[in-house]
Amino acid sequence: MDAKIDEILRIFGELTGGGDCFEVVSDAKEGICLPLRDFFCFTTSDSGDVRGKVRAFTSQGEVVLRSGDTLPAIEARLQRYPQFVRTHSSYLVNADSVEKVTPITAGVHELSLRGVPGQPIPVTAYYEERVKKAIGLESLDHVIPWNEQMAAVIKENLRKFVKDIRFMTVGELRAGFSNSQGQIIVRQLMGNIIWQAYNWIREGKISHFEGNLRSFWYSHIKPVLARLGIDLSGQYKALSSTFVDYTASYRLFKYKDFGFADDNEEYRRIGKVNSNVIVYAEKTGHWKTLQILHEQYGVTIIALGGQPSQLSTEYFVDELQKVASLKEDFYIFGVTDFDPAGWIIAESFATQLGVQGMTAIKNVIYGSDPWCVKDMRPCHLILPTYFSTDEIELNKYAVPNETAEQQTKVKNWIAKGGGIEGQPYGLEADAMDRAKLRALFYEKAKDVLKPVKPTGTGRRLLRQYGGVDAY
Amino acid sequence: MGDLEAKVDELLKMAKALDPPVKRIGVQENDSVYLLPVEEICFITTRDEGGVEFYAADGKKYVNFDSITSLEKKLAEDPKFMKVHKSYIVNLKQIATVTTVAGGRDLKFKAWPGEAVKCAQAYVKPLEEYFKL
Numbered sequence: 364m365d366a367k368i369d370e371i372l373r374i375f376g377e378l379t380g381g382g383d384c385f386e387v388v389s390d391a392k393e394g395i396c397l398p399l400r401d402f403f404c405f406t407t408s409d410s411g412d413v414r415g416k417v418r419a420f421t422s423q424g425e426v427v428l429r430s431g432d433t434l435p436a437i438e439a440r441l442q443r444y445p446q447f448v449r450t451h452s453s454y455l456v457n458a459d460s461v462e463k464v465t466p467i468t469a470g471v472h473e474l475s476l477r478g479v480p481g482q483p484i485p486v487t488a489y490y491e492e493r494v495k496k497a498i499g500l501e502s503l504d505h506v507i508p509w510n511e512q513m514a515a516v517i518k519e520n521l522r523k524f525v526k527d528i529r530f531m532t533v534g535e536l537r538a539g540f541s542n543s544q545g546q547i548i549v550r551q552l553m554g555n556i557i558w559q560a561y562n563w564i565r566e567g568k569i570s571h572f573e574g575n576l577r578s579f580w581y582s583h584i585k586p587v588l589a590r591l592g593i594d595l596s597g598q599y600k601a602l603s604s605t606f607v608d609y610t611a612s613y614r615l616f617k618y619k620d621f622g623f624a625d626d627n628e629e630y631r632r633i634g635k636v637n638s639n640v641i642v643y644a645e646k647t648g649h650w651k652t653l654q655i656l657h658e659q660y661g662v663t664i665i666a667l668g669g670q671p672s673q674l675s676t677e678y679f680v681d682e683l684q685k686v687a688s689l690k691e692d693f694y695i696f697g698v699t700d701f702d703p704a705g706w707i708i709a710e711s712f713a714t715q716l717g718v719q720g721m722t723a724i725k726n727v728i729y730g731s732d733p734w735c736v737k738d739m740r741p742c743h744l745i746l747p748t749y750f751s752t753d754e755i756e757l758n759k760y761a762v763p764n765e766t767a768e769q770q771t772k773v774k775n776w777i778a779k780g781g782g783i784e785g786q787p788y789g790l791e792a793d794a795m796d797r798a799k800l801r802a803l804f805y806e807k808a809k810d811v812l813k814p815v816k817p818t819g820t821g822r823r824l825l826r827q828y829g830g831v832d833a834y
Numbered sequence: 835m836g837d838l839e840a841k842v843d844e845l846l847k848m849a850k851a852l853d854p855p856v857k858r859i860g861v862q863e864n865d866s867v868y869l870l871p872v873e874e875i876c877f878i879t880t881r882d883e884g885g886v887e888f889y890a891a892d893g894k895k896y897v898n899f900d901s902i903t904s905l906e907k908k909l910a911e912d913p914k915f916m917k918v919h920k921s922y923i924v925n926l927k928q929i930a931t932v933t934t935v936a937g938g939r940d941l942k943f944k945a946w947p948g949e950a951v952k953c954a955q956a957y958v959k960p961l962e963e964y965f966k967l
Binding site: 364367368370371374375377378459461462463464465466498499500502503504505506507508509510513514516517518523 | 838839842843845846849850852853856857858860861862863864865866867868869882883884885897898899900
């Protein structure tokens with residue numbers, strides 16, 4: 364019964380502001396005694412005339428403690444009270460005063476405290492577990508249970524509208540999609556048009572879209588923006604990046620849910636025997652060479668036609684999934700220009716494949732060249748090391764290096780092993796002889812290729828263009 | 835004196851009601867987790883799109899992806915919260931008016947004058963006991 368009475372006293376003590384009182388002594392040797400809940404945070408100063416001293420943020424304002432009271436000393440004195448938790452080497456926080464937790468980067472968070480406005484408190488990865496426990500949250504990154512799709516819907520302010528947004532009056536559009544200054548939030552408007560179309564297709568209210576993303580822009584977005592007098596420049600790009608966010612980052616839906624046509628459909632073939640070996644080219648000009656490899660070795664091929672589009676990659680992986688499991692090991696070979704743009708294309712294609720669920724991209728030509736990072740990245744077939752000194756001299760060209768943006772790209776590229784002898788020179792994919800390119804592919808891929816009998820077309824192509832008969 | 839222990843138990847129960855185990859609920863606010871103090875909640879209801887919505891005394895709505903059933907469990911030891919409908923939990927301390935309507939009671943909150951929360955017939959008895967109606 365004593366324990367029960369103690370518990371009652373503790374609760375009433377805390378509620379009436381009595382309870383345990385904690386005393387701190389200020390710089391001016393004045394002591395103040397406050398209930399524990401009135402202490403929000405202790406921190407060491409790293410600058411100014413209070414440097415090295417502990418500052419306490421309390422309901423009575425900020426108190427600079429006398430020099431003997433170090434943070435570890437305060438922490439030791441507060442050891443019995445689990446609400447006081449270290450969040451950082453120089454912060455001790457009252458978890459009960461935490462109002463908000465914001466993730467900054469992986470493993471780094473910031474706390475906002477009631478009573479200490481405008482002063483974010485850092486949480487380092489080392490203290491994350493303790494902080495979670497003290498605040499009573501299962502995660503500092505987001506609420507638990509977590510639902511990425513629902514969170515995205517809230518973040519993007521996607522709502523259900525009964526009326527077709529495209530047919531709303533200017534007044535209705537302004538009422539639905541303006542910020543507090545009365546300006547239209549274009550992203551939110553576009554997002555809601557997309558969201559409405561997606562839901563109506565899903566509910567069978569309207570049929571699938573027969574055009575491509577461009578046609579969606581003309582039929583669904585442009586007329587509405589024009590009616591509102593919004594500057595249309597850059598807006599198609601904004602639409603496609605909204606789609607990329609919704610499909611790739613938030614996974615709210617897939618492009619195929621809309622039925623969008625893929626402009627790049629002609630330029631892909633799924634291999635039958637070696638479907639997990641993928642050869643891609645940046646330019647459709649390499650299509651013929653890819654076709655020969657496809658017929659000869661049964662590999663999967665795709666020509667990207669410049670920057671790969673998320674839509675195209677989604678459809679490609681979708682088709683690939685019909686014959687191969689995405690859990691398999693994939694070997695990817697890239698025919699892109701040896702320059703910053705080619706590198707960016709290769710990187711984004713690999714990233715997009717990852718987004719579509721292809722997680723085991725292996726690499727077969729380790730070691731010798733820096734362009735084959737061990738896993739997750741494609742092998743580049745166009746590298747200076749595959750050219751003779753004479754060929755390099757004849758074919759190398761100075762990569763654009765004028766604007767600040769270009770200079771950054773070139774710098775990053777050279778840092779990753781690009782450039783010729785460290786100089787900003789590149790090589791076009793077309794600089795390599797096609798028969799040599801095919802032979803190089805076979806040389807690099809032979810260990811992972813399953814034997815395959817060339818098709819009739821393959822044999823004809825072999826006779827016509829020459830090459831190793833893998834069968 | 836024989837019933838002293840019973841009185842202490844009663845007192846402890848009352849004290850615990852003042853100091854409930856769950857004092858704050860994490861809600862999603864853009865990229866941050868905001869810790870909403872439970873006493874500031876007027877009522878909680880499900881959202882059409884999934885998850886639950888907290889109507890707060892500051893006139894704002896907050897969201898997380900929990901369910902009414904799970905929240906009912908979390909708030910079970912807090913006597914100011916009561917389930918009044920299969921998709922509503924209310925904070926009894928925030929209720930401004932109780933009106934008898936067909937099929938139950940309409941509950942209104944000062945911060946949410948436009949919203950009436952329906953208390954289903956099955957929950958009317960405990961509600962009226964609380965308010966001693």
